Amino acid sequence: MANRTVKDAKSIRGTNPQYLVEKIIRSRVYDSKYWKEECFALTAELLVDKAMELKYIGGVYGGNVKPTPFLCLILKMLQIQPEKDIIVEFIKNEEFKYVRALGALYMRLTGSSLDCYKYLEPLFNDNRKLRKQNKQGFFELIHMDEFIDELLREERCCDVILPRIQKRHVLEENNELDAKISALEDDMDEGIETSEDEDIPPVKEEVRKRTEDHDRDRDRHRDRDKRHSRSDKKSDREKQRSRSRERERDRRERKRSKSPKTHSSSHKDKDRDKDRHRRDDRDRDRDRDRERDRDRRRDRERARH
Numbered sequence: 001m002a003n004r005t006v007k008d009a010k011s012i013r014g015t016n017p018q019y020l021v022e023k024i025i026r027s028r029v030y031d032s033k034y035w036k037e038e039c040f041a042l043t044a045e046l047l048v049d050k051a052m053e054l055k056y057i058g059g060v061y062g063g064n065v066k067p068t069p070f071l072c073l074i075l076k077m078l079q080i081q082p083e084k085d086i087i088v089e090f091i092k093n094e095e096f097k098y099v100r101a102l103g104a105l106y107m108r109l110t111g112s113s114l115d116c117y118k119y120l121e122p123l124f125n126d127n128r129k130l131r132k133q134n135k136q137g138f139f140e141l142i143h144m145d146e147f148i149d150e151l152l153r154e155e156r157c158c159d160v161i162l163p164r165i166q167k168r169h170v171l172e173e174n175n176e177l178d179a180k181i182s183a184l185e186d187d188m189d190e191g192i193e194t195s196e197d198e199d200i201p202p203v204k205e206e207v208r209k210r211t212e213d214h215d216r217d218r219d220r221h222r223d224r225d226k227r228h229s230r231s232d233k234k235s236d237r238e239k240q241r242s243r244s245r246e247r248e249r250d251r252r253e254r255k256r257s258k259s260p261k262t263h264s265s266s267h268k269d270k271d272r273d274k275d276r277h278r279r280d281d282r283d284r285d286r287d288r289d290r291e292r293d294r295d296r297r298r299d300r301e302r303a304r305h
Contacts, residue, residue, distance in 0.1 A: 059159025
C-alpha cells in the first residue's frame, strides 16, 4: 500500500507516473532504508523540507545498486504527484540549488515539451556547482547549466530514462515558442555599438604586412621543427640499427669463442674412450692366454698319469 500511486493521480504519457522509473530501479528504491524511513507518508508540504536537506544529486551507485536520496524523492514525487505550481516554485527557488535540480528533473519527466523549454531554459544562467554521485559511489562536480543541458539533450539522467520531447525548432516553426536569444548576443551587440560610436579607423597597410610577416615566420619555424623532427627520427633509427649490429656481432663472437672448447672437449672424450677400449682388449687377451696355459698344464698332467 505504501508504494502505490495516489488514487487521484493522472496518468503521464498513458501510464502510471511511477512507471517512468524502470522496474529494477523502482524495486531498489522500495527496499532502501531512506525510502522506508524518510519517504513514508510524505506529503507535498513535507516534501519541501526533505528537498532542502539534499546534499547531492545522482541515481544509483555501487555493486548492489543503491539509490540516492535524490532519486528516492523523485520517485516519491511521481507517487504523490504534487501540483504544477509547487514544481514551478521548486524550479524558481534560488536559495536551495538541489531543490531547483529536483524540480527540474520532475518537470522534464512529467511536463510537456513546451513546459520543459519554458521552465528549464532560463536555468542556463545558473552556474552554481552541484555535487553528483556516480555509479562507482564517488562524487564529482558539475554545474547547474550542465545538468539542465543534460536534461534537454540526453536520453537518460540520474539513471532515469527521459521521455522524448519535440525539437525546439519545431516549436519555433509552429509559433509555439519564441526564438532563443542567447545572453552572449547582447554582449556582442553592445560591443558592435561601442565600436561604431568610437569610429575606430580601419586596419592600416603596415599592420597587414606585419601580420603577413608574422605568418611567414610561423610557417618557417614550423618547417624547421618538422625537419628537426625528421632528422631526430632518422638518427634514432640509425642508433637502433647500430645497436642491433653490435648485438649481432657480440652474439657471433660468443658463439665462436664457445665452439673450439666444445670441439677439443669432444676430441678428448673420444681419445679417452679409445684408451679404455684398448685396456679392456689387453685385459681380455691376457685372461685368454692364462686360461690357455692352464688348460695345457692340465693336459700334460693327465698324460703322465
